[in-house]
Amino acid sequence: xxxxxxxxxxxxxxxxxxxxxxxxxxxxxxxxxxxxxxxxxxxxxxxxxxxxxxxxxxxxxxxxxxxxxxxxxxxxxxxxxxxxxxxxxxxxxxxxxxxxxxxxxxxxxxxxxxxxxxxxxxxxxxxxxxxxxxxxxxxxxxxxxxxxxxxxxxxxxxxxxxxxxxxxxxxxxxxxxxxxxxxxxxxxxxxxxxxxxxxxxxxxxxxx
Amino acid sequence: xxxxxxxxxxxxxxxxxxxxxxxxxxxxxxxxxxxxxxxxxxxxxxxxxxxxxxxxxxxxxxxxxxxxxxxxxxxxxxxxxxxxxxxxxxxxxxxxxxxxxxxxxxxxxxxxxxxxxxxxxxxxxxxxxxxxxxxxxxxxxxxxxxxxxxxxxxxxxxxxxxxxxxxxxxxxxxxxxxxxxxxxxxxxxxxxxxxxxxxxxxxxxxxx
DNA sequence: CATTTTTTGTTATTTTATTGACAGACTTTT
DNA sequence: AAAAGTCTGTCAATAAAATAACAAAAAATG
Numbered sequence: 263x264x265x266x267x268x269x270x271x272x273x274x275x276x277x278x279x280x281x282x283x284x285x286x287x288x289x290x291x292x293x294x295x296x297x298x299x300x301x302x303x304x305x306x307x308x309x310x311x312x313x314x315x316x317x318x319x320x321x322x323x324x325x326x327x328x329x330x331x332x333x334x335x336x337x338x339x340x341x342x343x344x345x346x347x348x349x350x351x352x353x354x355x356x357x358x359x360x361x362x363x364x365x366x367x368x369x370x371x372x373x374x375x376x377x378x379x380x381x382x383x384x385x386x387x388x389x390x391x392x393x394x395x396x397x398x399x400x401x402x403x404x405x406x407x408x409x410x411x412x413x414x415x416x417x418x419x420x421x422x423x424x425x426x427x428x429x430x431x432x433x434x435x436x437x438x439x440x441x442x443x444x445x446x447x448x449x450x451x452x453x454x455x456x457x458x459x460x461x462x463x464x465x466x467x468x469x470x
Numbered sequence: 471x472x473x474x475x476x477x478x479x480x481x482x483x484x485x486x487x488x489x490x491x492x493x494x495x496x497x498x499x500x501x502x503x504x505x506x507x508x509x510x511x512x513x514x515x516x517x518x519x520x521x522x523x524x525x526x527x528x529x530x531x532x533x534x535x536x537x538x539x540x541x542x543x544x545x546x547x548x549x550x551x552x553x554x555x556x557x558x559x560x561x562x563x564x565x566x567x568x569x570x571x572x573x574x575x576x577x578x579x580x581x582x583x584x585x586x587x588x589x590x591x592x593x594x595x596x597x598x599x600x601x602x603x604x605x606x607x608x609x610x611x612x613x614x615x616x617x618x619x620x621x622x623x624x625x626x627x628x629x630x631x632x633x634x635x636x637x638x639x640x641x642x643x644x645x646x647x648x649x650x651x652x653x654x655x656x657x658x659x660x661x662x663x664x665x666x667x668x669x670x671x672x673x674x675x676x677x678x
Numbered sequence: 679c680a681t682t683t684t685t686t687g688t689t690a691t692t693t694t695a696t697t698g699a700c701a702g703a704c705t706t707t708t
Numbered sequence: 709a710a711a712a713g714t715c716t717g718t719c720a721a722t723a724a725a726a727t728a729a730c731a732a733a734a735a736a737t738g
Binding site for chain 2: 465
Binding site for chain 3: 522523529532533534535
């Protein structure tokens with residue numbers, strides 16, 4: 263049943279289950295079978311049952327799954343509910359965009375924004391003042407920051423990552439086009455390589 | 471050798487090859503073996519050779535690969551060089567962030583930005599004026615837009631996607647937390663589901 | 679210029695992921 | 709409360725992806 267070692271492909275499907283279950287819940291649907299879910303989410307019913315059974319038997323034969331319970335279970339599996347402290351490094355457009363996203367509602371509290379650009383320092387986004395980057399390390403230690411959103415330019419990325427590792431930040435959400443080198447025992451890196459994503463589009467467009 | 475039907479896993483690795491080869495080129499390295507490349511890129515040498523051989527025999531026994539040639543070949547495979555016309559729908563922070571990214575250098579020309587917010591309309595980003603959303607369809611037809619960067623809110627996403635499909639936009643780069651329904655014969659959707667990515671981090675943080 | 683070394687392209691093997699099948703548990707119906 | 713129907717959990721089969729193995733080609737060496 264539970265945690266033997268879940269594969270990355272399964273883990274990456276969990277947020278999608280979570281999203282769809284929330285939708286169902288908001289529509290007032292409180293019961294769903296793997297077959298019905300498969301029709302709206304686009305995975306096979308078999309895969310849904312197998313995915314969920316990695317974490318426990320949440321369903322019931324002849325009935326299906328209780329939407330509210332399953333939503334809550336997957337939320338727990340995903341570590342939601344717990345509050346995480348986050349900082350944004352690089353407060354340009356992307357950094358500001360991320361600050362304005364509604365990640366708080368999922369438990370990701372923004373506690374600091376940092377930049378090297380004098381023109382940005384002092385500006386407030388959602389009540390958070392952009393501070394000079396040399397305050398980053400100190401603040402991370404004080405606040406016990408869990409996740410850093412890395413939105414600097416390519417050149418600074420690895421240096422900032424090194425600093426983050428040193429001051430105990432446990433995860434880096436990496437928006438730079440760099441593959442960061444960090445010790446894998448202590449630090450998680452989740453890449454959002456926009457250019458890679460765009461080039462994938464280009465691949466499919468090219469010969470039509 | 472060439473195009474029998476390349477799997478998505480292979481295609482998603484191509485941009486990474488492209489990035490690393492560019493780095494090598496800029497460092498003045500003009501020859502590399504699959505083994506050497508494997509050490510810096512982090513795929514196995516076997517996988518690298520197999521990936522590349524999906525598209526043709528670019529290497530030479532006893533020598534390896536010519537960096538410049540391989541970089542150029544992969545660029546061609548990815549459809550780079552060809553100019554693509556793009557628009558941004560939703561000109562909030564994220565839309566503006568994308569406008570300021572240097573995607574032009576890869577051949578992605580921004581030809582329009584659209585929003586429903588009166589406060590944004592008329593504002594210029596990188597020389598592009600933000601226009602009201604009701605101009606979108608008309609402009610897409612006039613400019614023969616290839617790719618739309620979809621940065622609206624959740625509620626508008628599917629409606630905008632429907633309009634884009636109708637006016638012949640071939641690809642949607644989807645930043646909304648919605649799984650768009652579009653006819654797969656005519657339209658590509660590439661999702662950047664930020665919240666899914668963040669929840670993946672949460673999963674790994676939760677029990678440490 | 680023959681020998682040794684390197685390194686590819688390609689096939690074989692192993693591992694991982696997805697799909698299919700079905701017994702048995704629970705629900706619904708009559 | 710018995711019978712019929714539903715749907716899960718799990719195991720088996722298939723498919724896909726990653727890795728390993730190796731013959732043959734070219735390069736480097738002496």
